[in-house]
Amino acid sequence: MKCTIITVGDEILIGQIVDTNSAWMAVELNKLGVDVIEILSISDNGDAIKEALERAFSQAELILMTGGLGPTKDDITKKSIAEYFGESMSFHEDTHRRLEAIFAKFNRTLAPAHLEQCNMPNNAVILTNDMGTAPGMLFTKEGSILVSMPGVPHEMKYIFTKHIAHLIFEKTKDSHTIFHKTIMTFGQGETFLADMINEVTEELPEGVSIAYLPSLGFVRVRVTGKGDVSVIKRVSFVAEQIAEKISQYVYGYDDEKPEECVKRLFTDRGFTLATAESCTGGLLGHRITSVPGSSYYYSGGVVSYSNDMKMKVLGVRAETLQQFGAVSNETVKEMAEGVLKLNNADVGISISGIAGPDGGTPEKPVGTIWFGLAKKDEETQTFKISATKNRLKNIEYATNIALGRLIKLLK
């Protein structure tokens, strides 16, 4: 089954928001064996919507459309779909009752714009939306399906999960398979990984392909199989061969995030972790605590942005800061050891650097970032990287490097 995703909204075309809905839907569709052949973002414009529908119906059996169903004047998806099908609209009593009930809970009455949300094209199957005011709609045309959903991510996810996923499952369960196995690596670039596994990738079995997805500090190596169900075995075999050849860089599989790997390694060993962040400002703590259950191993951290806090809370010595500066081998060593002691943790990690865009000197240019890694009863390790001039990139890169080093330490 082929699918086209269409997202409607000027906010995407002028770059005011990043479209995360499409990636979410693509992952779910892939699990269901659906091939997303195109993602199309278009304007809140009747002609653009109708032209996109025409194109999508010509090439896909499933069309998922998000956006433009809100109560305000710029939302014209529903009207445009009705025009595309040449259908008129009727007032949908059920939707009206649902809206009244939602608003009654908050002691509010419906605005006129909400009443307009109750008008529905006559050929639409209404998909109830318990997360918001705009229902989804399902249309069929010559065996193909069009689903229109709100653009608000949790509303779209609700409607997809509740109303659409099982429909697709019923249609695709007997047809061909798409299977991915992704090998997650750290500490080495894609070209060199590619060279190391060249022997395997030179002669891939039928239906199997390879892709490399680099990000700051990490590369995902994805093995994909398309075909009948036997392709799963061939993908697994290739993935095993690859993982063996680059084993020192592999930390996990199938989109395991570095922070998930860190949690797995720490909880497996019963170790606890504490963080002392300066230039990353809390991002390391956030990445760690974004994983459910992180409280079992993560004691907490200090965002010691000021020197005062480095001294008062972490016990960094005034002489160290004065002699070597906040961004130095000596300071990150004392920060890591200080936060380890403060939390009585097994591992303490520290980061201090010049994130930029300003604050660099000839000796310590913007992008100079020091790391300290203290482990109970072992000598503290320190190291330095030279990153870029871009603040947000440096913050993210430093956080990734820290996660990679925690993995290396426990692997």
Add this chain to the structure above:
Amino acid sequence: MKCTIITVGDEILIGQIVDTNSAWMAVELNKLGVDVIEILSISDNGDAIKEALERAFSQAELILMTGGLGPTKDDITKKSIAEYFGESMSFHEDTHRRLEAIFAKFNRTLAPAHLEQCNMPNNAVILTNDMGTAPGMLFTKEGSILVSMPGVPHEMKYIFTKHIAHLIFEKTKDSHTIFHKTIMTFGQGETFLADMINEVTEELPEGVSIAYLPSLGFVRVRVTGKGDVSVIKRVSFVAEQIAEKISQYVYGYDDEKPEECVKRLFTDRGFTLATAESCTGGLLGHRITSVPGSSYYYSGGVVSYSNDMKMKVLGVRAETLQQFGAVSNETVKEMAEGVLKLNNADVGISISGIAGPDGGTPEKPVGTIWFGLAKKDEETQTFKISATKNRLKNIEYATNIALGRLIKLLK
């Protein structure tokens, strides 16, 4: 000038990465007066690439294409473009020299895959890339321009900024204008904002339109004008009228982020800020420190994930934790006051909640999040929200609420 953006890569169609390049390019193109009419994501497939080019040349004068220029086997954009134009390839000596120089710096030699990156279609203008190995390429066809760039964000941004932006500027400077003014609001939903400004939006002047962009805790109200240069005045007039009607919810303009507003308000008043985070795990600190210059007002924070840390570093009393629990009015009060005192700051903010997916009780279900707001010489405020069952959404929502409250406090 109309533009189509094409992103090439199976990783987007299977949802393995979110396409952030398009939003970045769209913002830059908008500034240059270019109308992005479509963003199209397609597969690493020769036919799909050629078909997309055909379609894009039929509707746009500018085509920006990213992705598929890497050194590995799945990268086929260059080859497909050459086929589309019916051109052969030649070895590009300049590119080869650049690559050798890059690798020499790291004492490495070129892999065979890198040599392949030096082959270029004969009709391509080569756009040097100082951020990576794959150069960009520029092609012209009947007055339209096609630019192919790597998909790695900072490489794409480098090539766009260095080679493309001024070209576009020369072409568009005398033509029509696109002008946006965005009003940033917090603490009220889009429908009610729409109702409050209905009088203004009922009769908009020529060429002016309105859109609402809600996110967790915030709504952006965007006023857009298209036409000759006189539309700027009409957009500004409408935006002023709107801002006046909803002034109590307005915190800034033109995509000022809440954290940028917080920085502005704190530095204007010469106040300092300290944070004590539990369930948000450092995201508040990260958002605050993502803004350059935040060190002028932000002393730092404590990610007091464990009760031990709440007591030892923030001075929360054991009895408070025992009697009321970590997620309570009393605890967030002591956390906020504790972090204020620890940093001798003017304002201290604290967050403690049950982010989920587990850990809820009937009295304190998942999504219960308490906030404390301590200000020097004033009584500490506390309040609670009931969020969702989704961990990441709760963490982001709580962080946004905290930023909104800091804005409200100082506004």
